Amino acid sequence: MTRRTSDHSQPITVAISGSGGSGALTAGSILLAAAQRCDRYGLMMRAAGPQVRGGESVAILRIGPTPVTNIGDRVDLLAALDWRNIERFVDELPLDSDSLILFDPDSGPIPDLIAASGAEQRGVRFANQAKAQPEGRANMVAVGVAGSAIGLSLTALSEAAGEILANKPVETVRATQACISAGYPKPALAAETAPTRPARRRWRLSGNAAAGLGALRAGVDFVAAYPITPASEMLEWLAPQLERIGGNLVQAEDELAAVSMLVGASFGGVPALTATSGPGLSLMTEGIGLAVASETPIVVVDVARGGPSTGLPTKSEQADLDQALYGLHGEAPHLVLAPLDVGDCAFTTEWASRLAERLQTAAIVLSDQALGQTRAVIDPPAAAPPVPGRKRIDQDRAEQAPSTAGTAGTAGTAGTAGTAGTAEESPAKTAFARYRQSADGISPMSIPGEAGLTYTADGLAHDERGTPSSNAAHHRAQLAKLADKLSGHDYGDAWARRDRGDDYTHRNGSRPISLVTWGSSWGAVQEAAMRLREQGVAVQTIALRLLAPLQHEAMRRALADSEVLVVEINASGQLFRYLHAERVLPSAARSFARPGPLPLRPAEILNSVRELFGPPELERTEAAAISGAGSSRRLGGQA
Amino acid sequence: MTRRTSDHSQPITVAISGSGGSGALTAGSILLAAAQRCDRYGLMMRAAGPQVRGGESVAILRIGPTPVTNIGDRVDLLAALDWRNIERFVDELPLDSDSLILFDPDSGPIPDLIAASGAEQRGVRFANQAKAQPEGRANMVAVGVAGSAIGLSLTALSEAAGEILANKPVETVRATQACISAGYPKPALAAETAPTRPARRRWRLSGNAAAGLGALRAGVDFVAAYPITPASEMLEWLAPQLERIGGNLVQAEDELAAVSMLVGASFGGVPALTATSGPGLSLMTEGIGLAVASETPIVVVDVARGGPSTGLPTKSEQADLDQALYGLHGEAPHLVLAPLDVGDCAFTTEWASRLAERLQTAAIVLSDQALGQTRAVIDPPAAAPPVPGRKRIDQDRAEQAPSTAGTAGTAGTAGTAGTAGTAEESPAKTAFARYRQSADGISPMSIPGEAGLTYTADGLAHDERGTPSSNAAHHRAQLAKLADKLSGHDYGDAWARRDRGDDYTHRNGSRPISLVTWGSSWGAVQEAAMRLREQGVAVQTIALRLLAPLQHEAMRRALADSEVLVVEINASGQLFRYLHAERVLPSAARSFARPGPLPLRPAEILNSVRELFGPPELERTEAAAISGAGSSRRLGGQA
């Protein structure tokens, strides 16, 4: 036992690796399920070689007694079932001299690249021990060994194996449990074999599933989509659940169809959502623009992967922010949100869906592979803040009644098309003013089936009825309304997750530090902040959940009088640029931006803070020697 | 004759309006063709009602002795053939008390909206005079009247009619010429009927044609496209010309196909280009990203129209800048350029095409309806600066030979895939390193048919050979190369059109003013600057032709120590935001941004300058009373 693996008060990172068919991923899944049973928190990422199926793979888990937000700086324990193609994973397996490697001496010597880490090495004859059991498998012996090393009980491991292998024949499950037990150090203490019951309600799910759950919570009843990695699992999670709640999922012929299907369903009054990734998002931009212009609510979850083009389908990067913010032609204001962790995928997707409904617009939710395909044990995510639903005709009438006198721009609900001849065609007589200008920019929306409120939705520039018009005043009014309804909405506090620690003040004459980030980078940033505070640095974190519309005033207030570092995983500093474009950053703000596909590690941020703002008392934190993450590009403030 | 129409040393704006079938547009075309023959400069815009064909329409021309860059502040002379639906055009026909209206008293009284301008009114019985000629038409009488009013000779008008009606029977042409002559005041002076021959070589063409010409000049031999307003004319101009020079134009089934066809042709070694507008650009973003990632040169001309969504197909707006800059998923650096006037459509499209070829990337050229569909009489546009062609294997070898020792990153041309196991598949033996890292980031590109240099282009992240790889180092190297080859290129002076006037200095303690703009707004901006200088204000104009990569240092130097106003035609100030994002603007910079569809008028800019920086000596310039352009949104610097 190394220092790190024997201290169970701190999170521990465990990796299980093996060649195709070795079952490294199943082993990881059992460990995570066992952690849930032992009242731990945790998360599990995976990496695999290029083979479509069945190549070498690694499960990397981090397990701890408090919520685990990121994968940490290094691997504490590596259980290598064999060494086949392990060099493919060196970047993902940062080991150092405090790490422990469990390996099967029968599968050959430790490769130099791994041995170079200086990690402690311990031989365990996984395969040989497995052979002792009928149908025994080496990976399950490793589950026993690794599970005990990180403090999981034998009972929890056995139960977890039963759950994960529920579809297998009972003999297989028994053999598995026997192997786990064989790997588990003897004698197992009584406590370790007592039946488990987690003290607290705790969930195990992926970010993709959480996003799906958020959609259901928000009332989404229609999904249309086209498969794409790494978004498919979100759809595959949703399909059977929608069956259960009476909703529909349509597998479309392509993404162009999918996004237009959403617009149709939503026009019909049914909240609608899709999930995709970069290439699919590109194909959807025209349809998203239609939703914006026709004011039909839809939600598009982008589970981002590395780019550009087909890019890195199974790896993560935060490089679709530019497209999500700016990717529509013409002026097309819309919502952009990003979940901050696995559980937050539920919160943010729910909130985004509710906001889209209320504001009659498109919402893009920027998840990514690192959230979507990570499975985690977490506290159940909170419900999103309440948002009123679509403005239907009765609400609109109620709003208008008391205030007709006072409010600018409130024309009759059954309005006219404006001055004669300004609309393209002849003026309305009694038709419904679907796009009526109102005080909050939100027009009443009828849905098919409602008599007397028929209208034709349109993506052409139009007047208040929806009739196409190229009149300048109509165009200006439409654009102003699209922008104002978004900027005028009160989003409350949920726009960001903020943490100032206990002691966020000036200290020894130096200003406190603001770490600004978004999306999946939050986990590493918050851990970096924690460690900085331990070293006596005053630091706050601001993780943006609502990216557009940006909360300018709140941001400026939050950043006032601090050193600012913007952290994200992409090559060009997309958030950094965006915040400058919106003029909320001080000119001396700095950027830490580096491309994927490697997960962000807290040490990278610590090092960047030290280099850029370096209070002398700050310890240098070595990123593990073999991590390839060092060559990030840093953009200084230059204006 | 009003003051303005009788002074032919200044540009004059003439409009001809009429209902469907009245021939207002033909009349305009003849006037423009005559202006060319009289050695004038000029431009002609058109507006039409909602009818697909044959509805009411207006031709608006501005004709002058020096190059005409924009449509001016008001209409000096309106020849109204009738008044049918004229109220649709009031925004496009700013009249004031110095204007002159020629109208046919037989077609009813002047509508109030028009009369309200206070313009001088003069009845001319167009229809009645036409009736005197066999097959005579009222619009041609108007050509005679208006043509003489703006100082065009009768001979020129007659010849121009012959040219414009070349496809009509000869009797029609004769009747037309007789009507023109009937409208022309008698007696025509000898000089006015002498044969014409412009003193200087001068061209008449639309921005769409000019862009097409630029493409041909650059060597474009392949075009694939899908029709869309207002880009179709560019394609329709190119199709027969490509026939003549042995190139190909494929009408694709959609824009997705079109952009992939370009990639295919260019992969085959043939420079390739398409033209589209917003909705089509949206559909092309995935394909543009493929061109970027696979480093295959293509050019996409976006003849922008009003947005969002289907928007305003026949009207102009500069609202696709965001999408052009940021619309691709993942990090996908590429070129974005914008022509500044009709002639510059040739220069900029040619330059963009040459740069795309050299830098093996995608170029987006942001034209717009106001450039594309405007016909102008101009000096022949200059050729684009020379740019070396694609880096072929021999050039690459030559480059490498002398400098192998010194240059970082120069691996052998027939390179290997890097360290064992880092690429997805087994390492190369002798294969061609198509994506080799080189000093300037530009790799050698073979084309099919070249033996020993086969490779597979790929949109997946890849190593130097193009073999898919999810290795972090390969990904970082690829992204860095894509960015560096663009930022490292020397673009010379053509990145902007700059004019400081004669006397750009500090004056009475106030700083000079920089008007920054892009694309079709240049014309109004430069005229505003001229007028400001006449009023004693020190002002420079900087019109960006190369938007990405931005020339940061040159911009900062150019703007140093001045008040900055960024002028553009869109609701949110897209250029203004972009320049802030790139940190080249001082924080006090201001924005004048207002949506389309009305053309930008110099007076709007003058007023904005006066309001924002108001040196007291600045005259207030009234935009003509009925212009609807007043309610622009202004974004101040707030950081």
Add this chain to the structure above:
Amino acid sequence: MSATTTPTLRARDYLSDIKPIWCPGCGHFGVLSALTKALAYLERPKEDTAVISGIGCSSRLPAYLDCYGFHGLHGRALPLATGLKVARPDLTVIVAGGDGDGFSIGGNHFLHACRRNIDLCYIVMDNAVYGMTKGQASPTTPPDWTRSPLTPNGPGIPVFRPAAIALAAGAGFIARGFSGDPHGLSELIARAILHPGFAFVHVLSPCRTFRPDDQSDWKQGVHPFTDRARCDAEAVPALRVDDDGMGIGVLHEADPKAHSGPKDTLADADRAAAIDRIEAELEV
């Protein structure tokens, strides 16, 4: 959702007060008229009818009706309508557009809508040209038509055969009509609406402006279609080889298979309970 008692509506009651932007003599007027007749004949409540279109002259149609409508994206009318119909099976959903919209940019959705067999009535107003963008060749334009400068030698490609494609793709109802015969056309549209599943109505609808000869050529050329397309679910279908593209009538009608009716939507409380169950499964 429909109102309790709707007074009987005449065809013109389905028209909105918006004046079409079409050129005088455009074939699309006939389609508009035929559609209102069909709706009146079927007594569809206006508010329970939605007309979905793409972009093009033809696609302007929804605004001219006093039903719910959506003038969507070029080429994407079918998926938009599919989403609406799946989400709201109680509505009558009609899809309208042009030959460019449906067969060029929208071709893939056409194929898959035929296969998917959602209960839609799809009316394509085929004028063998792109009217809205001023006269370029469409998939149904003859190969030797040289009047578009975009294809100065003619498109040079054999015409797209909508009915044959629809049949091969599995459409259950295929008819061809002529806008010059709005009465006959309204009958075909009514039958298409009644067909439980995807029904395709191919309408010859001449563009007066860019293909002025079609009006009279088609008036001369159309004739009743006499034989039905054979369709065997296990095999590849065939239209009679003597379909010359001018046969008017129902070309193919499959056994109207019982469509799985609309799903039961859950009451809000039941939905919440179902979500609770889903969440409970995330615990151990």
Add this chain to the structure above:
Amino acid sequence: MSATTTPTLRARDYLSDIKPIWCPGCGHFGVLSALTKALAYLERPKEDTAVISGIGCSSRLPAYLDCYGFHGLHGRALPLATGLKVARPDLTVIVAGGDGDGFSIGGNHFLHACRRNIDLCYIVMDNAVYGMTKGQASPTTPPDWTRSPLTPNGPGIPVFRPAAIALAAGAGFIARGFSGDPHGLSELIARAILHPGFAFVHVLSPCRTFRPDDQSDWKQGVHPFTDRARCDAEAVPALRVDDDGMGIGVLHEADPKAHSGPKDTLADADRAAAIDRIEAELEV
């Protein structure tokens, strides 16, 4: 452009040194092998051959060949290849991809490539599933296949019939092969390459991982296709109604119409002169 004297190449000389990422037993190996055989048989110089694909397991094929190749976008292989072939008629251009790539997202390009009749050989490796994205239903997946969680009750839609669609869309050469018979398949591919115009080769190429039963089902089921599809240019074509989707061989071969040969490309000087003439026309 081809080299002067190329030594005779064996099938394996067309392979690159890159190891396929395919699962052991994947049908696509058979297609790779058949293609190299066909190229060797036809003695195509490697550098004059380009293999263009989309995205999917099948679409990985180009990198495994030592020809020019382009691994493009999902669904867009045909247009990319069309651009290449139009610009470079001297090359042999082969297009390869999967059923998802070609018939779902790429369906529109399939239709229009059949019509456009550019001289391409299009090989679809149909495994009735989306292999690369881990086993979702494709257009050729049977309606009752319930093994994808995305469609828990099965896709529920009749299968897409590629040969029938190709025929209706106007393809001049249609063949079906089986990857389990690489020899027969290589012959079909060779004939498709030789066909002057668009040639479609539909290959049954089982996915060992997500549809493990197809391998043996198809091995049992395939049989020679005996009758030819009738195709009458004036009318609607029909495949024999007894095509059960398992008939192997050439299903249809139109009269190879003389293709208009490659355009003369102008010499640089001539091109410049032509542009001068164009510019001169802009003056009066």
